[in-house]
Amino acid sequence: MRFEPRHSSPHLAPAGNVGRLMFAVVAALVPGTAAAAWFFGPGVLVNMAWCAATALAAEAAVLGLRHRPVRPALADGSALVTALLLGLALPPLVPWWLPVTGTAFAVIVAKHLYGGLGYNPFNPAMAGYALLLVSFPREMVAWLPPGDGGLDLAAVLHYSLAGTLPPGATLDALTQATPLDTLRTQIGLGRPVAEAMASRPDLFARVGGVGWAWINGLFLLGGLWLLWRRIAAWQIPAAMLGTLGLLALGFWLLDPARYAPPLFHLFSGAAMLGAFFIATDPVTASTTPRGRLVYGAGIGALMYVIRTWGGYPDGVAFAVLLMNMAVPTIDHYTRPRVFGEEQGR
Amino acid sequence: MTACRTWSFPGGLALDGHKAVSTREPVAAAPVPPLLVLPLQQHIGNPAVPVVEAGQRVARGQVLARADEYVSAPVHAPSSGTVAAIEERPVPHPSGLAAPCIVIETDGEDRPHPDCRPLPDYEALDPSALRNVIREAGIVGLGGAGFPTFIKLNPGPDHAVDTLILNGAECEPWITCDDMLMRERPREIIEGLKIMRHALRARRCLIGVEDNKPEALAALEGALEADERDIIRVCPVPTRYPAGGEKQLILALTGKAVPSQKLPVEVGIVCHNVGTAAAVYRAIHRGEPLVSRLVTVTGPAMERPRNLEVRVGTPVSDLLALAGARTTDITELVMGGPMMGFELASDAVPVIKTTNCILGLDHDPHRQAAPVRPCIRCGECARVCPAKLLPQELYWFARARDMDKVQDFHLFDCIECGCCAYVCPSHIPLVQYYRFAKTQIWAQEKERRKADLARRRHEFRLQRLEREKREKEERQRRKKELLKKARGGDEAAKQAAIQAALERVKARREQQHARARNVEPRTEAQRKALAEAEERRRRLAGDGGESDDDAV
Numbered sequence: 001m002r003f004e005p006r007h008s009s010p011h012l013a014p015a016g017n018v019g020r021l022m023f024a025v026v027a028a029l030v031p032g033t034a035a036a037a038w039f040f041g042p043g044v045l046v047n048m049a050w051c052a053a054t055a056l057a058a059e060a061a062v063l064g065l066r067h068r069p070v071r072p073a074l075a076d077g078s079a080l081v082t083a084l085l086l087g088l089a090l091p092p093l094v095p096w097w098l099p100v101t102g103t104a105f106a107v108i109v110a111k112h113l114y115g116g117l118g119y120n121p122f123n124p125a126m127a128g129y130a131l132l133l134v135s136f137p138r139e140m141v142a143w144l145p146p147g148d149g150g151l152d153l154a155a156v157l158h159y160s161l162a163g164t165l166p167p168g169a170t171l172d173a174l175t176q177a178t179p180l181d182t183l184r185t186q187i188g189l190g191r192p193v194a195e196a197m198a199s200r201p202d203l204f205a206r207v208g209g210v211g212w213a214w215i216n217g218l219f220l221l222g223g224l225w226l227l228w229r230r231i232a233a234w235q236i237p238a239a240m241l242g243t244l245g246l247l248a249l250g251f252w253l254l255d256p257a258r259y260a261p262p263l264f265h266l267f268s269g270a271a272m273l274g275a276f277f278i279a280t281d282p283v284t285a286s287t288t289p290r291g292r293l294v295y296g297a298g299i300g301a302l303m304y305v306i307r308t309w310g311g312y313p314d315g316v317a318f319a320v321l322l323m324n325m326a327v328p329t330i331d332h333y334t335r336p337r338v339f340g341e342e343q344g345r
Numbered sequence: 346m347t348a349c350r351t352w353s354f355p356g357g358l359a360l361d362g363h364k365a366v367s368t369r370e371p372v373a374a375a376p377v378p379p380l381l382v383l384p385l386q387q388h389i390g391n392p393a394v395p396v397v398e399a400g401q402r403v404a405r406g407q408v409l410a411r412a413d414e415y416v417s418a419p420v421h422a423p424s425s426g427t428v429a430a431i432e433e434r435p436v437p438h439p440s441g442l443a444a445p446c447i448v449i450e451t452d453g454e455d456r457p458h459p460d461c462r463p464l465p466d467y468e469a470l471d472p473s474a475l476r477n478v479i480r481e482a483g484i485v486g487l488g489g490a491g492f493p494t495f496i497k498l499n500p501g502p503d504h505a506v507d508t509l510i511l512n513g514a515e516c517e518p519w520i521t522c523d524d525m526l527m528r529e530r531p532r533e534i535i536e537g538l539k540i541m542r543h544a545l546r547a548r549r550c551l552i553g554v555e556d557n558k559p560e561a562l563a564a565l566e567g568a569l570e571a572d573e574r575d576i577i578r579v580c581p582v583p584t585r586y587p588a589g590g591e592k593q594l595i596l597a598l599t600g601k602a603v604p605s606q607k608l609p610v611e612v613g614i615v616c617h618n619v620g621t622a623a624a625v626y627r628a629i630h631r632g633e634p635l636v637s638r639l640v641t642v643t644g645p646a647m648e649r650p651r652n653l654e655v656r657v658g659t660p661v662s663d664l665l666a667l668a669g670a671r672t673t674d675i676t677e678l679v680m681g682g683p684m685m686g687f688e689l690a691s692d693a694v695p696v697i698k699t700t701n702c703i704l705g706l707d708h709d710p711h712r713q714a715a716p717v718r719p720c721i722r723c724g725e726c727a728r729v730c731p732a733k734l735l736p737q738e739l740y741w742f743a744r745a746r747d748m749d750k751v752q753d754f755h756l757f758d759c760i761e762c763g764c765c766a767y768v769c770p771s772h773i774p775l776v777q778y779y780r781f782a783k784t785q786i787w788a789q790e791k792e793r794r795k796a797d798l799a800r801r802r803h804e805f806r807l808q809r810l811e812r813e814k815r816e817k818e819e820r821q822r823r824k825k826e827l828l829k830k831a832r833g834g835d836e837a838a839k840q841a842a843i844q845a846a847l848e849r850v851k852a853r854r855e856q857q858h859a860r861a862r863n864v865e866p867r868t869e870a871q872r873k874a875l876a877e878a879e880e881r882r883r884r885l886a887g888d889g890g891e892s893d894d895d896a897v
Contacts, residue, residue: 001672001691001693002690003675003677003678003688003692005688005689006677008774009687010683010685010766010767010776011679014770016768017718017771017772018721018771021721078721116719117718117719118719118722118771230725282723283721287722287727288727289727336733336735337733338605338734338758339602339733340602340605340607340758341604341755
């Protein structure tokens with residue numbers, strides 16, 4: 001009897017697939033996303049929906065143009081994850097073209113112009129975010145206060161599509177700076193950290209910012225689940241949060257009046273989202289175990305530098321993009337010694 | 346039970362064993378088929394050279410083909426009969442190509458050859474003579490690679506062997522032939538081990554068995570005699586694929602890492618398979634060369650998965666029948682295990698010395714549907730790699746055909762265990778890329794060597810021409826010197842030499858004169874021809890005027 005050899009060894013069914021990984025990441029985002037929606041209103045979800053629709057459409061369109069199979073690419077969920085991360089990073093009340101522009105740039109330029117999944121050197125979500133941050137700074141730093149700002153889904157959708165608010169409400173009255181942003185401004189004005197934080201109980205909680213601590217805590221939870229499932233590499237979040245925390249601790253001990261406490265750094269802004277979901281994007285991160293430690297530590301350090309002395313209140317996007325650039329070098333110098341290779345070679 | 350310390354090796358996988366299905370019944374002997382097909386190459390190294398002819402009657406254990414080179418192994422007749430042909434036949438090889446085989450029509454008598462004599466007092470032999478007996482018995486590594494065993498029993502003058510390890514890990518899923526051998530014939534393994542120890546002069550012996558085989562461990566432990574316990578220890582190792590990889594097992598049992606691209610003997614260790622030990626026992630104590638082996642016939646497509654003692658050369662189809670295979674259900678017929686085996690194009694190929702398992706896998710729609718996606722650099726492959734390589738980088742460079750870079754990333758430390766390809770979420774056939782790169786590099790190496798040889802030949806020729814030129818000049822120079830010496834020395838002698846030369850010339854000329862030509866009288870025909878020619882000449886001169894004289 002004749003058979004038709006098709007496969008090289010191994011002959012077992014494969015253990016997993018890219019789609020399963022990506023949808024696990026989506027699942028791990030759920031608790032943190034729910035908290036974000038709870039504190040900042042339905043705008044969070046509206047943004048994510050805009051991003052997701054744009055990403056899938058852009059992915060399908062580009063793959064069509066490149067004559068590549070569309071269905072498996074959409075099914076692998078990678079475009080969706082990019083979209084959701086970008087959506088989560090946006091302020092909760094923005095016009096529709098902001099998420100659409102950012103996501104289109106992320107998928108078309110940052111991902112597919114470099115060859116598509118697996119070939120892009122820069123984290124697409126963060127490339128999209130950086131584009132928006134430098135191009136539309138006014139829209140990108142105006143956050144709603146914790147609590148939903150009194151806007152329901154209809155009002156948010158209306159603003160997103162038409163750009164108008166309910167009568168009597170103005171954008172300036174509704175929005176305010178984030179805790180990270182506020183603290184930076186106050187420190188810049190020479191106010192001691194403790195006093196600045198105490199003067200705004202609506203913004204600053206005991207740990208981190210109001211609401212932000214919950215959001216970060218739940219992203220941490222989802223992230224730990226990813227680590228437990230071995231979907232994300234533990235080295236990156238560990239090194240990133242460790243470095244951020246240690247730097248914050250060091251400067252805070254040095255001068256608690258001028259530097260925010262470490263827990264504030266760890267539980268505000270996009271610290272946890274960045275550590276577990278953004279920096280761990282395997283395509284753009286270092287791929288060696290030691291390299292991942294270096295990569296994570298680099299992001300943590302750059303984040304602290306940007307937050308403390310840089311021009312932006314949060315630094316995840318730029319820190320990640322800068323470290324993306326360093327990945328080939330990091331990988332080159334952190335190759336593990338192979339089995340039986342002598343020490344010190 | 347002796348306690349054994351074990352070390353853990355990097356990477357690896359916990360896989361479903363599927364071992365229990367094929368260990369339910371004892372090993373049975375597969376009947377001798379009417380036709381045995383014996384490839385001349387069933388081992389690593391050079392093919393054996395036939396010493397029989399078609400039509401010749403042969404007995405069981407008789408040499409059919411001898412090993413002409415060092416790295417080779419002879420082939421013996423697995424049963425008595427007549428050599429039907431020596432011809433190309435399909436052989437079990439990933440390429441699916443045919444190769445030269447000796448075909449024997451068996452006579453059903455299974456008559457042993459008189460030369461097959463036991464050698465129970467092997468301890469009287471020196472290691473070199475013992476190795477030769479093992480070589481003549483055609484024994485090769487039965488764990489899968491098929492490297493001639495006698496070479497691995499020769500540590501060479503530069504190495505002392507401290508530890509001899511028997512590999513009974515059998516870490517691949519589905520395969521149980523070593524398990525059954527250890528359960529049913531532990532004494533053969535231990536006796537073989539003692540012979541190997543004698544050849545290697547090893548200090549101590551360890552038998553490594555994965556701890557998912559408690560029956561085998563107990564059987565070996567129970568078969569050890571009191572005086573053997575000092576030198577031989579049976580050690581359970583944690584079940585983790587690929588614990589049976591040579592370097593992995595050595596690390597697990599001794600804590601020593603064999604240096605990259607070096608042999609275990611560098612750290613004073615030699616490792617053999619348990620089946621090989623049993624084959625050595627049979628060769629020495631029973632005088633039987635390697636003509637049969639245990640084969641696991643298993644898989645989801647078998648009604649009756651089991652282990653069989655099979656004569657080398659038996660067609661795979663016979664084994665499938667004995668295991669009740671639903672052949673129409675088989676989508677992949679694998680020789681070897683699911684992690685490292687290769688697919689067979691036909692069940693007509695014979696079992697060879699290295700065939701440990703025939704695995705019939707049935708249709709798996711999930712696998713068929715799984716498309717290959719781009720590498721997302723998740724690094725899962727690097728995490729499971731037991732050689733601590735970076736499979737994702739190797740893949741990248743192999744795909745780009747950057748053969749320098751793949752070697753830079755230690756391609757040749759890859760043992761092709763398949764862990765990386767198994768865990769790859771993008772379903773990239775990584776091992777295939779590595780095999781491709783290795784083959785490319787070997788081919789390049791071969792080309793380079795050929796070019797080197799041609800270049801050396803050319804250089805040698807140039808050198809030879811140069812040398813000949815120099816020698817010629819040297820000869821002329823010496824002649825001139827001699828001449829000069831003669832001139833300076835004796836004028837009279839020189840004059841005499843000139844005179845002598847002149848004489849010689851004169852004599853030669855005279856001799857030529859003496860042999861005058863055209864002295865015979867002309868014949869009638871010649872005279873006539875001459876006259877005609879003369880006549881023509883005159884006529885031409887008359888017609889064309891005086892100027893034509895030159896033209897004649």
